[in-house]
Amino acid sequence: MAVNPKKNEMPAQAPEVRAHNFNEVALGYTAEIAQDEAKRCLSCKARPCVSGCPVNIEIPDFINEIRRGDYEAAYRVITRSSSLPAVCGRVCPQESQCEAQCTLHVKAKMDPVGIGRLERFVADWHNEHSTQQPERPAPNGHKVAVVGAGPSGLTCAGDLAKKGYQVSVFEALHTAGGVLVYGIPEFRLPKAIVAREVDTLRALGVDIQTNVIIGKTLTVDELFEMGYEAVFIGSGAGLPNFMNIPGEALKGVYSANEFLTRSNLMKAYRDDPKTPIMKGGNVAVVGGGNVAMDAARTALRLGAEHVYIVYRRSMEELPARREEVEHAKEEGIDFRLLCNPTEILGYQNPDNPRDPKNGFVTGIRCIKMELGAPDASGRRRPVEIPGSEFELAVDTVVMAIGTSPNPLIKNTTEGLEVNRRGGIVVTEDGLTSRKNVYAGGDAVTGAATVISAMGAGKTAARAIDQALS
Amino acid sequence: MYRIVRRRELNPTVTQIEVEAPLVARKAKPGQFIILRVDEDGERIPLTVAGTDPKEGTVKVIFQVVGATTEALNHKLQGDYIQDFAGPLGVPTHTEGLKNVCVIGGGAGCAIAMPVAQEFHRLGAKVTSIIGFRNKDLLILEDEFKACSDQLIVMTDDGSYGRHGNVTIPLKEMLEAGEPFDMVIAIGPLIMMKFVVAAAKPFKVPVTVSMNPIMIDGTGMCGGCRLTLVQEDGTRVTKFACVDGPDFDGYQIDFDEAMSRSRMYFDFERHAYEEACRLFEKA
Ligand SMILES: Cc1cc2nc3c(=O)[nH]c(=O)nc-3n(C[C@H](O)[C@H](O)[C@H](O)COP(=O)(O)OP(=O)(O)OC[C@H]3O[C@@H](n4cnc5c(N)ncnc54)[C@H](O)[C@@H]3O)c2cc1C
Ligand SMILES: Cc1cc2nc3c(=O)[nH]c(=O)nc-3n(C[C@H](O)[C@H](O)[C@H](O)COP(=O)(O)OP(=O)(O)OC[C@H]3O[C@@H](n4cnc5c(N)ncnc54)[C@H](O)[C@@H]3O)c2cc1C
Ligand code: SF4
Ligand code: SF4
Ligand code: FES
Numbered sequence: 001m002a003v004n005p006k007k008n009e010m011p012a013q014a015p016e017v018r019a020h021n022f023n024e025v026a027l028g029y030t031a032e033i034a035q036d037e038a039k040r041c042l043s044c045k046a047r048p049c050v051s052g053c054p055v056n057i058e059i060p061d062f063i064n065e066i067r068r069g070d071y072e073a074a075y076r077v078i079t080r081s082s083s084l085p086a087v088c089g090r091v092c093p094q095e096s097q098c099e100a101q102c103t104l105h106v107k108a109k110m111d112p113v114g115i116g117r118l119e120r121f122v123a124d125w126h127n128e129h130s131t132q133q134p135e136r137p138a139p140n141g142h143k144v145a146v147v148g149a150g151p152s153g154l155t156c157a158g159d160l161a162k163k164g165y166q167v168s169v170f171e172a173l174h175t176a177g178g179v180l181v182y183g184i185p186e187f188r189l190p191k192a193i194v195a196r197e198v199d200t201l202r203a204l205g206v207d208i209q210t211n212v213i214i215g216k217t218l219t220v221d222e223l224f225e226m227g228y229e230a231v232f233i234g235s236g237a238g239l240p241n242f243m244n245i246p247g248e249a250l251k252g253v254y255s256a257n258e259f260l261t262r263s264n265l266m267k268a269y270r271d272d273p274k275t276p277i278m279k280g281g282n283v284a285v286v287g288g289g290n291v292a293m294d295a296a297r298t299a300l301r302l303g304a305e306h307v308y309i310v311y312r313r314s315m316e317e318l319p320a321r322r323e324e325v326e327h328a329k330e331e332g333i334d335f336r337l338l339c340n341p342t343e344i345l346g347y348q349n350p351d352n353p354r355d356p357k358n359g360f361v362t363g364i365r366c367i368k369m370e371l372g373a374p375d376a377s378g379r380r381r382p383v384e385i386p387g388s389e390f391e392l393a394v395d396t397v398v399m400a401i402g403t404s405p406n407p408l409i410k411n412t413t414e415g416l417e418v419n420r421r422g423g424i425v426v427t428e429d430g431l432t433s434r435k436n437v438y439a440g441g442d443a444v445t446g447a448a449t450v451i452s453a454m455g456a457g458k459t460a461a462r463a464i465d466q467a468l469s
Numbered sequence: 470m471y472r473i474v475r476r477r478e479l480n481p482t483v484t485q486i487e488v489e490a491p492l493v494a495r496k497a498k499p500g501q502f503i504i505l506r507v508d509e510d511g512e513r514i515p516l517t518v519a520g521t522d523p524k525e526g527t528v529k530v531i532f533q534v535v536g537a538t539t540e541a542l543n544h545k546l547q548g549d550y551i552q553d554f555a556g557p558l559g560v561p562t563h564t565e566g567l568k569n570v571c572v573i574g575g576g577a578g579c580a581i582a583m584p585v586a587q588e589f590h591r592l593g594a595k596v597t598s599i600i601g602f603r604n605k606d607l608l609i610l611e612d613e614f615k616a617c618s619d620q621l622i623v624m625t626d627d628g629s630y631g632r633h634g635n636v637t638i639p640l641k642e643m644l645e646a647g648e649p650f651d652m653v654i655a656i657g658p659l660i661m662m663k664f665v666v667a668a669a670k671p672f673k674v675p676v677t678v679s680m681n682p683i684m685i686d687g688t689g690m691c692g693g694c695r696l697t698l699v700q701e702d703g704t705r706v707t708k709f710a711c712v713d714g715p716d717f718d719g720y721q722i723d724f725d726e727a728m729s730r731s732r733m734y735f736d737f738e739r740h741a742y743e744e745a746c747r748l749f750e751k752a
Binding site for chain 1: 556
């Protein structure tokens with residue numbers, strides 16, 4: 001039987017409907033579609049897809065279980081390697097990882113198998129049908145502290161708890177989940193999924209303490225004094241960058257972190273929010289990553305009339321997940337590629353210094369770019385085209401041009417080595433320059449992906465277990 | 470959840486509460502603040518630590534009711550719980566080597582200024598305090614300031630108590646009389662701090678101001694609290710008040726920008742406040 005060259009489409013809310021609500025965009029495969037998609041897999045002996053996955057999920061094996069109709073068995077295969085399948089199945093950049101290596105794509109030039117979509121199907125099926133509560137393992141008498149409740153920290157905590165460690169997670173914010181709760185919006189990753197993962201950890205006996213800022217409330221050294229034998233730092237890369245162009249202090253200019261935090265974590269997207277956010281009007285989002293797509297699509301759902309993405313390279317270099325870019329385009333986001341902002345413009349009434357409109361954004365001035373010679377990263381460097389400036393009339397500007405690791409922990413932990421970009425320096429096992437202090441995720445790599453953060457949490461859990469047992 | 474152990478109304482709109490938060494109580498230093506949420510789904514707001522009792526594990530904060538969240542907080546009574554209480558945040562006030570200081574508080578800013586004055590007093594510095602209010606009814610913390618100041622001057626805008634006028638008047642008089650302050654520390658409305666800086670400038674006395682921009686996380690994650698410092702050579706530098714401050718060199722702050730930014734959500738806030746008041750009226 002010939003293989004269908006096309007991946008099964010993902011059922012989704014219609015663009016004109018979803019652009020006005022915060023419900024999940026992609027609805028997930030039905031069992032029928034999953035069966036059909038699973039049939040496309042060739043069960044390749046060499047398993048190239050597995051090596052494309054940062055945590056080496058045994059992809060052909062779980063797909064085989066789907067084919068046999070044993071979804072619970074498929075789930076067990078996945079969770080041998082991943083602890084957040086419902087999350088990664090949704091947000092992994094599959095097209096540049098597992099699916100990029102799929103034989104169908106590489107050799108036969110067809111669509112790859114929809115590995116991410118199948119993974120999501122299996123995880124959702126499990127969450128819907130399984131009532132099994134995780135069993136609390138017998139305590140092994142060791143105590144470990146985890147800093148940060150993002151995917152890296154939660155994974156490290158879960159793996160250690162399953163081995164009997166007494167684990168405490170210290171989280172600065174009032175809710176656990178890291179970027180999964182404050183950054184990635186509801187319409188892409190329902191918060192109930194994250195909450196469920198956190199509840200599972202609690203059921204395993206993990207003690208999650210919110211409102212504790214390590215470096216302020218407690219230091220890493222104090223954690224050791226409190227009897228923790230090892231510390232894992234998964235504090236992410238939460239410090240927002242700005243462009244340092246004129247007008248960034250105007251009212252209506254946000255970092256993507258602030259814009260998304262107000263909407264997601266502080267629920268400004270609801271009808272009765274306690275935390276304000278600027279809604280409506282025209283919005284420009286600067287940047288081309290997942291963060292920029294999320295900010296643009298959030299602005300649209302909050303009621304913006306017109307939303308621009310301003311990105312200095314071309315569509316080919318745009319780093320966001322393909323699926324999100326396609327969804328954003330369908331929803332009517334206006335991509336202004338090869339453009340770079342030079343100034344944000346604001347209102348100032350020359351006759352009335354008390355005019356309430358003073359100091360609010362009125363527009364953004366950009367310059368057109370063209371692609372020159374490749375730079376160190378191998379991507380062609382964008383260069384300005386002289387005299388090509390133009391203005392877009394907007395009321396809100398969101399800067400989504402990257403984040404760096406927060407220096408708070410480094411500054412309060414003597415002997416903790418970081419690199420030039422502020423990332424914590426670690427060995428292959430996740431060990432830092434400090435004894436019994438491990439780190440992983442964005443705090444080490446700078447802004448990366450959920451799956452790599454989760455993988456780093458797993459690696460460190462293994463190393464901590466070896467060191468302590 | 471964090472329990473309110475004690476509660477005291479200092480004047481009709483200013484209340485002091487002591488909250489059980491042992492980890493914060495152990496660590497907090499003068500000049501630092503906490504971020505709290507009154508209830509689930511509430512807004513995160515910053516309040517300065519006005520004192521601690523590490524033994525009892527309590528933290529004192531003094532707040533003025535200005536909007537929806539502080540209104541909701543004011544309805545929590547002794548024994549009630551608040552949802553979140555995180556800290557201590559920010560950099561403690563710099564005190565080293567300062568022997569003769571002038572602490573200026575304006576309105577609810579006095580709540581932030583008081584622990585600073587107390588700390589200088591504890592360290593043996595000479596403390597001159599100037600506190601200013603719109604009128605007599607809004608006066609707070611007079612006894613506390615008296616206890617930790619070598620000299621206390623109370624000002625009211627309308628002359629209903631203490632001296633008539635604003636806080637810069639006695640400051641100027643003392644500077645003109647040659648008082649060798651090592652540092653002036655001004656905490657209050659932005660406009661007051663701006664004028665204190667202007668008053669001190671001709672005498673080249675260093676001025677520290679405590680900035681209170683709108684904040685969310687308080688850990689350097691959102692950048693919403695950013696403000697601009699203008700250095701001597703004119704370069705403009707962005708700082709985050711929650712992690713780099715809240716204290717800054719008053720001569721470097723772009724006050725006009727800070728005042729503009731503080732009004733970003735003016736309409737929203739007023740509406741939310743009216744809603745909250747209505748809600749509590751019904752209840
Ligand atoms: C808007 C947005 C969209 C994204 N979309 C995708 C996507 O589609 N696919 C994908 O793979 N990746 C995506 N990413 C990236 C991905 O979310 C991150 O790489 C991942 O979350 C990193 O995990 P982490 O555990 O290292 O850190 P984080 O998720 O950042 O979690 C760190 C946690 O530590 C806490 N913390 C920080 N400092 C302290 C401290 N001193 N004390 C206590 N707690 C502290 C923080 O509050 C936070 O909760 C996106 C990121 C953003 C911002
Ligand atoms: C580091 C720091 C320390 C602070 N310490 C204290 C304190 O010890 N006691 C105290 O009473 N207040 C303090 N504030 C101010 C306090 O946080 C605000 O009054 C509070 O957030 C108002 O919330 P609300 O919802 O009641 O009012 P909102 O409806 O949010 O605001 C009502 C009014 O207050 C103004 N406002 C809003 N946010 C702030 C803010 N962050 N700072 C100043 N004015 C604001 C608004 O412009 C508006 O006019 C501090 C602020 C900061 C940043
Ligand atoms: S975790 Fe990500 S990379 Fe790995 S198989 Fe799943 S979708 Fe692919
Ligand atoms: S490479 Fe593609 S076709 Fe081959 S086993 Fe992996 S998913 Fe199946
Ligand atoms: S409050 Fe978010 S960075 Fe300061």
